[in-house]
Amino acid sequence: MSEAVPQAAPAEARRASRGPRRQRVPVALLVPALLGLAFLTLPLAGLLIRAPWSTMPQRLAEPEVLEALRLSVFTATAATVLCLVFGVPLAWLLARVDFRGKGLVRALVTVPLVLPPVVGGVALLLVFGRNGLVGGWLDEAFGVSLPFTTAGVVAAMAFVAMPFLVVSVEGALRGADARYEEAAATLGAGRWTVFTRVTLPLVAPGIAAGAVLSWARALGEFGATITFAGNFPGRTQTMPLAVYLALETDLEAAIVLSLILLAVSVTVLACLRDRWTAAP
Amino acid sequence: MTRLLDARLVAERGAFGLDLPLRVGAGETVALLGPNGAGKTTALRSLAGLHALSEGHVTLAGRDLDRPGRVWVAPERRGIGVVFQDYLLFPHLTALDNVAFGPRRRGLGRARARQLAADWLARVGLAELASRRPRELSGGQAQRVALARALAVEPTLLLLDEPLAALDARTRLDTRAELHRHLERHEGAAVLVTHDPVDALVLADRLVVVEDGAVVQEGDAETVTARPRTDYVARLVGLNLYRGRAEGHSVRLDDGTVLTAADAIDGEAFAAFPPSAVALHADRPEGSPRNVWEARVAGVHRHGDNLRVQLDGPLRAASDVTPGAAAQLGLVSGMRVWAAVKAAEIRAYPA
Numbered sequence A: 001m002s003e004a005v006p007q008a009a010p011a012e013a014r015r016a017s018r019g020p021r022r023q024r025v026p027v028a029l030l031v032p033a034l035l036g037l038a039f040l041t042l043p044l045a046g047l048l049i050r051a052p053w054s055t056m057p058q059r060l061a062e063p064e065v066l067e068a069l070r071l072s073v074f075t076a077t078a079a080t081v082l083c084l085v086f087g088v089p090l091a092w093l094l095a096r097v098d099f100r101g102k103g104l105v106r107a108l109v110t111v112p113l114v115l116p117p118v119v120g121g122v123a124l125l126l127v128f129g130r131n132g133l134v135g136g137w138l139d140e141a142f143g144v145s146l147p148f149t150t151a152g153v154v155a156a157m158a159f160v161a162m163p164f165l166v167v168s169v170e171g172a173l174r175g176a177d178a179r180y181e182e183a184a185a186t187l188g189a190g191r192w193t194v195f196t197r198v199t200l201p202l203v204a205p206g207i208a209a210g211a212v213l214s215w216a217r218a219l220g221e222f223g224a225t226i227t228f229a230g231n232f233p234g235r236t237q238t239m240p241l242a243v244y245l246a247l248e249t250d251l252e253a254a255i256v257l258s259l260i261l262l263a264v265s266v267t268v269l270a271c272l273r274d275r276w277t278a279a280p
Numbered sequence B: 001m002t003r004l005l006d007a008r009l010v011a012e013r014g015a016f017g018l019d020l021p022l023r024v025g026a027g028e029t030v031a032l033l034g035p036n037g038a039g040k041t042t043a044l045r046s047l048a049g050l051h052a053l054s055e056g057h058v059t060l061a062g063r064d065l066d067r068p069g070r071v072w073v074a075p076e077r078r079g080i081g082v083v084f085q086d087y088l089l090f091p092h093l094t095a096l097d098n099v100a101f102g103p104r105r106r107g108l109g110r111a112r113a114r115q116l117a118a119d120w121l122a123r124v125g126l127a128e129l130a131s132r133r134p135r136e137l138s139g140g141q142a143q144r145v146a147l148a149r150a151l152a153v154e155p156t157l158l159l160l161d162e163p164l165a166a167l168d169a170r171t172r173l174d175t176r177a178e179l180h181r182h183l184e185r186h187e188g189a190a191v192l193v194t195h196d197p198v199d200a201l202v203l204a205d206r207l208v209v210v211e212d213g214a215v216v217q218e219g220d221a222e223t224v225t226a227r228p229r230t231d232y233v234a235r236l237v238g239l240n241l242y243r244g245r246a247e248g249h250s251v252r253l254d255d256g257t258v259l260t261a262a263d264a265i266d267g268e269a270f271a272a273f274p275p276s277a278v279a280l281h282a283d284r285p286e287g288s289p290r291n292v293w294e295a296r297v298a299g300v301h302r303h304g305d306n307l308r309v310q311l312d313g314p315l316r317a318a319s320d321v322t323p324g325a326a327a328q329l330g331l332v333s334g335m336r337v338w339a340a341v342k343a344a345e346i347r348a349y350p351a
Helices: A008-017 A027-050 A053-061 A063-096 A102-114 A117-128 A135-142 A150-175 A179-186 A191-219 A223-228 A239-249 A251-271 B040-048 B095-105 B110-123 B139-151 B169-185 B197-203 B221-226 B231-237 B323-329
Strands: B003-013 B016-025 B029-033 B055-060 B063-067 B080-083 B157-161 B189-194 B206-211 B214-219 B240-253 B258-273 B279-281 B291-303 B306-312 B317-321 B336-341 B347-350
Touching: A027 A251, A053 A063, A053 A251, A063 A102, A063 A150, A063 A191, A063 A239, A063 A251, A102 A150, A117 A135, A117 A150, A117 A223, A150 A191, A150 A223, A179 A191, A179 B080, A191 A251, A223 A239, A239 A251, B003 B040, B003 B189, B016 B029, B016 B040, B016 B189, B016 B206, B016 B214, B029 B040, B029 B197, B040 B080, B040 B157, B040 B189, B080 B139, B095 B110, B095 B139, B110 B139, B139 B157, B139 B169, B169 B197, B189 B197, B197 B221, B206 B221, B206 B231, B214 B221, B214 B231, B221 B231, B231 B240, B240 B347, B279 B317, B279 B323, B306 B323, B317 B323
Parallel strands: B029 B189, B029 B206, B080 B157, B157 B189, B258 B347
Antiparallel strands: B003 B016, B003 B055, B055 B063, B206 B214, B240 B258, B279 B336, B291 B306, B291 B336, B306 B317
16 A cells, blocks of 8 residues: 555665566556545544444443344344354365356355345245245244244345355365365375364364354345344344434434444454455 | 285376386385376375276275275275375374374274374474474474374375475485384385485385386386486486497497497397496597597586586487596587496496
8 A cells, every 4th residue: 555656766765675666556547546445434434423422322322222233243143153054064065076067056155145135035035934935834834934033134144144154165165275185084084074173174264254254244234134024123123224214213323323333344354354455 | 025005006187197006015115206297196196095096906905995996995994194295284283183183083082092192203203392283393393293193093005205305405314214214114015206216215125117107117226226227217326328239248229339338138238337437538548448439528517526527429428527537628518528438337238
């Protein structure tokens, strides 16, 4: 970042010492770049500037805020666990096993990444709704119904967050040296043991990053949740839904809730610092 | 010596084909020696079960491990220990747990496996480094941990892939001696893959030279070094090697040159002599040498304490001369000299 605008004399010296020559940044690139940066950061600054800092402690202690926060953290965590349980094996399958139609499977896995979440919510409703393909059977056989329940929130979150985990873990698995697994095999470890004793520890950082990313995605989930699970305080009203609702009645409350989500996002980014912002 | 390993390794990788018969006795160490890309590592991987044979077989201690279409034993059930080229110590485990990994998989409890691992680490002289992670070990130490890890499962067959290639010269010397000690003590069979003739000569009881996926020469160190059969082996052991037809002491080479050798044989033959046997003269030498020819100096390089002179001419050959002799001759590239080799220095043997 620091060498974006080279200045005459010191830049010459630096250029000589840094080896490959560096070029001036053309104005035609620099201006839109700075405008883009401002566009990304100004709204966040606005949020901080308009925040009701004086009444913040009371605001944070309001039962509705705490309830929404508690529900959000609980459901996002549960969704992340679901993502781990199903996503890690799926990523392993994609990274380590050759099978027909793998390209198609990978494409299907990533669909929720680009699908508008509200469409995901509608799709979930069609499948897990009381009259849906799986939902009807779940209801008859077990008396379980997902829509408009906390479990439904978790399902909606897992649906949108799982691709992040799968993509992240698959990348980590591909990056990990598969010869460690061969070494483990020659020492007498079967495939399951190799997976638990060697593969998992080797890609643990990738899994952690994927989990954090999934958790953040789940925490911010709005469209699929409100479509599939509705907006019931204490049951399905997560933070983003509470923000949306508060916006119509109490702007300050919306700002406070937004700030909490922002703080969580920044924390997540800090956790992923090494992996995401230290790009080449 | 009972034969422990009996294999014919046939594998295909694109245009490259490997067809390698291999037999190793109990307590014997065989070195697969060859240039990069000769198929040595593929051979090792097929023995370990990391690469399936397309034909042939692997039989270890009377048990078939791989017979394409009939028998396939997975690597984890083969009882074969492998020391990989870059060791592949598990980075998330300590040295002790790396060594205990194999015994644990063979059903030993954690405490007993660790005790066994500690014994092995002590045997390779690393008892005090048991709690270190691989990244905290030097190259030589990592190599010894890798060896202990492979030996801790008491393998019937031990495979070593370029075990010393990643070490610097000094460490290499010590580690080579140490490795030799352990190989001597190992009761099973051992197969060592290397492209370094010194490693092969020091560590192995028998050499199998592989080029382009096939065995070009096989034998003990003495035979291979004294009687190379390909240019590759000749270069490795530092001999000038020629092929021709022998009649008595004369060997007529393909280009018409006739060499007079110490041995009298008939038929297709190799003739070989060391660079130190080639004397260089400014003028045609008088007297005893039977083999004299005019040559052009193609290059001069340092070689130990001497200079190695590459000669072109009717015979391409290498000659070792002292710096004094080189100064006296005023050796420079392109100049013409006379080369002479005594007949007693040239060995001839059937091709």
